[in-house]
Amino acid sequence: MENDEVILLDFWPSMFGMRVRVALAEKEIKYEYKEEDLFTGKSPLLPKMNPVHKKIPVLVHNGKPVCESLVVVEYIDEIWKDKAPLLSSDPYERAQARFWAAYTDKLYDFGTRIWTATKEEFAGGKKDLLDPLKLLEEAALGDKPYFGGESFGFVDVALIGFYTWFYTYETIGNFSIEAECPKLVAWGKRCMQRDRVSKSLADPHKICEVLLEFRKNRGLE
Structure with a gap:
């Protein structure tokens, strides 16, 4: 997992994006942040990575997109399960x-x-x-x-x-x-x-x- 490519498409005031940022921080995951300014216009990458909703946040893990903030947080918890578990084992x-x-x-x-x-x-x-x-x-x-x-x-x-x-x-x-x-x-x-x-x-x-x-x-x- 050390050499994984992790990219986050996000918009700075988004409470949904902040969920993903916090989860990544809790897991101590290094990632590239790409701002999608929803006020001035989205980049062509966003609809490509999230063709259904065309919304942030999107986590791109080794080229594969994961969409919807709670789904992304749970994905992060499952992939990097050895650090700071967010969900109980029960x-x-x-x-x-x-x-x-x-x-x-x-x-x-x-x-x-x-x-x-x-x-x-x-x-x-x-x-x-x-x-x-x-x-x-x-x-x-x-x-x-x-x-x-x-x-x-x-x-x-x-x-x-x-x-x-x-x-x-x-x-x-x-x-x-x-x-x-x-x-x-x-x-x-x-x-x-x-x-x-x-x-x-x-x-x-x-x-x-x-x-x-x-x-x-x-x-x-």
């Missing part, structure tokens, strides 16, 4: 992790409703986002340090990219996620103390700056 625990990781995908649409909304639409958008976050906090995280227990794992990887967008949601929607979901925000801060995680994620303030400019250009402010 079938039930693996099934639970896959369930909650897939559930986190719902946050994308709810979060998008906030940063693309007019001020009159914020109230509904905030509730739509906070309800699944509260469910994740109560039903999946509880009092554990990480979603899988004592170790950083699959669900943590799935959700941590969204955590970097919390600042944007709060700034644009004028509300506090920490006030509503204190355990979840404490979890995010705990994850950020891991160098492999924090160095793999986009700057929350930079994300917010870009989205505020987007809103200004669309006349949403």
Whole structure:
């Protein structure tokens, strides 16, 4: 595996791309990063590597593409299984992790409703986002340090990219996620103390700056 060619097609603010970056960092895998700027246009390589959805992230391993972020993270965990396992060896625990990781995908649409909304639409958008976050906090995280227990794992990887967008949601929607979901925000801060995680994620303030400019250009402010 030492001489494997690993390329990641990604877009820096993507919470889905951040999943893959964190997984690669946790496994200490060296890779070539290729930015696909979704604002200015995709490269010809992206639709070639992902002809079905034409979306990032795409992991290209020895010339073979793997698409869809959770599929990619699980692939990484299987291929480089000797380092920092992300999924439990227990079938039930693996099934639970896959369930909650897939559930986190719902946050994308709810979060998008906030940063693309007019001020009159914020109230509904905030509730739509906070309800699944509260469910994740109560039903999946509880009092554990990480979603899988004592170790950083699959669900943590799935959700941590969204955590970097919390600042944007709060700034644009004028509300506090920490006030509503204190355990979840404490979890995010705990994850950020891991160098492999924090160095793999986009700057929350930079994300917010870009989205505020987007809103200004669309006349949403």
